[in-house]
Amino acid sequence: MLDIKYIRENAEEVKRNNASRNVKVDIDLLLKLDKQRRDAQLEVEAARAELKKSSKQKPSAEEITRLRTLGEKTQKKEVVLKNFENQIHERMFQIPNLNHESTPVGKDDSENKVARMVGKKPIFDFEPREHFEIPAVAQNLDSEAGADVSGARFYYLKGQLVLLERALMDFALKKAIARGFMPVLPPLLVKERAMFGTGFFPAEKNEIYTVNPQEDNLYLIGTSEVPLVAMHDGELFEANKLPKKYVGITPCFRREAGSYGKDQRGILRVHQFYKVEAVVFATPENSWSIHEEILALEEEILNDLGLHYQVVNICSGDLGYPAAKKYDCEAWMPGQAQYREMTSTSNTTDFQARRLGIKYKFHNPETKKTENVLVHTLNGTIVTDRAMLAILENYQTKEGTVRVPKVLQDLTGFAEIR
Helix, strand or coil, X not given: CCCHHHHHHCHHHHHHHHHHCCCCCCHHHHHHHHHHHHHHHHHHHHHHHHXXXXXXXXXXXXXXXXXXXXXXXXXXXXXXXXXXXXXXXXXXXXXXXXXXXXXXXXXCHHHCEEEEEECCCCCCCCCCCCHHHCHHHHCCEEHHHHHHHHCCCCCEECHHHHHHHHHHHHHHHHHHHHCCCEEXXXXXXXXXXXXXXXXXXXXXXXXXXXECCCCCCEEECCCCHHHHHHCCCCCXXXXXXXXXXXXXXXXXXXXXXXXXXXXXXXCCCCCEEEEEEEEEEEXXXXXXXXXXXXXXXXXXXXXXXXXXXXEEECCHHHCCCCCCEEEEEEEEECCCCEEEEEEEEEECCCHHHHHHCCEEEEEECCCCEEEEEECEEEEEEEEEHHHHHHHHHHCECCCCCEECCXXXXXXXXXXXXX
16 A cells, blocks of 8 residues: 555656556546545544533533534544545555556556577477376366365365476475575465455455355455565664565465466366465565565576576556565466466555564664664565476476476485376
């Protein structure tokens, strides 16, 4: 969420930013409501002050009548004020974060910019198959049973594929821990505030599964970013405690509401998957260098796995609401003959922190005073099941087996999937 004071002082910039994000919010109406809210706030404060002053004196019968009338008017003014606040919050929640200056302006993913390409595409002496067509994979992947039991885009993973998937997650987790990230197993169900606070509501509410809304009103997470960031809701950090670095490993759940007809075969786009996710709380001075560090970790893992990939700087029209800047790493999938997203990392600056009230004690060298300043939050998908699919397609053999990358062989206990 942006600061309303910033919007007042930079209305035209916010309008341009919204347009670059394909977001339509009437900023002029928002500012009009803000002016009405501030006027209403002054009226309420004046009425409360008069009530407080009068209550210190012994009132006459006439004064009691006047105070009762004043109290009723004050309550009505408070209702008006609350109404303005609700209208403002409703619109504020629809405004995305400000683009970082290095974020390319573009309408959609077709205008994302490739920053660099790493490695080379593998060469095959046969026509490479998609992951679900590889014989050794097909016998350990059951999408039909998954659909029968749970519906489309669910599946059963079996045998050696389970061990490969577990090895991949463990490998990524250990890499993150070696870089100072604390491992966390967070809740998979969260309250509405956590979803709003991290910026997934209202923008992506249609993508989230709701659990028993009439009684529990809980939501299944689409990423452990949500519970990891919300873990410090309302907290005030000491400056020397930052950055705080966490890495979560969880199953994740997404409705994929807008993906009808996309990737219907195989398990590239599913409702349930596993993910290793990094979350960092940082000072504004350090957040951009930390953003590059998260990207470096993601690239290190892709390099260790021997995958050819490209780093993509996501354009404004393809950014999620909370992000000021985002990188994707897209691996080459030879069976599909295209690059597919494997990882991402975003700097949300103070967008999530403002919603959740997460701050740190900043010693201002100019004023010599300590101020409570909003932290910056960052997140990064270190690895998901998709990396396993990239391995399956890139390491497949003519015989229909799959070689296991050397860095995972000790963790899997085998060198080939048969």
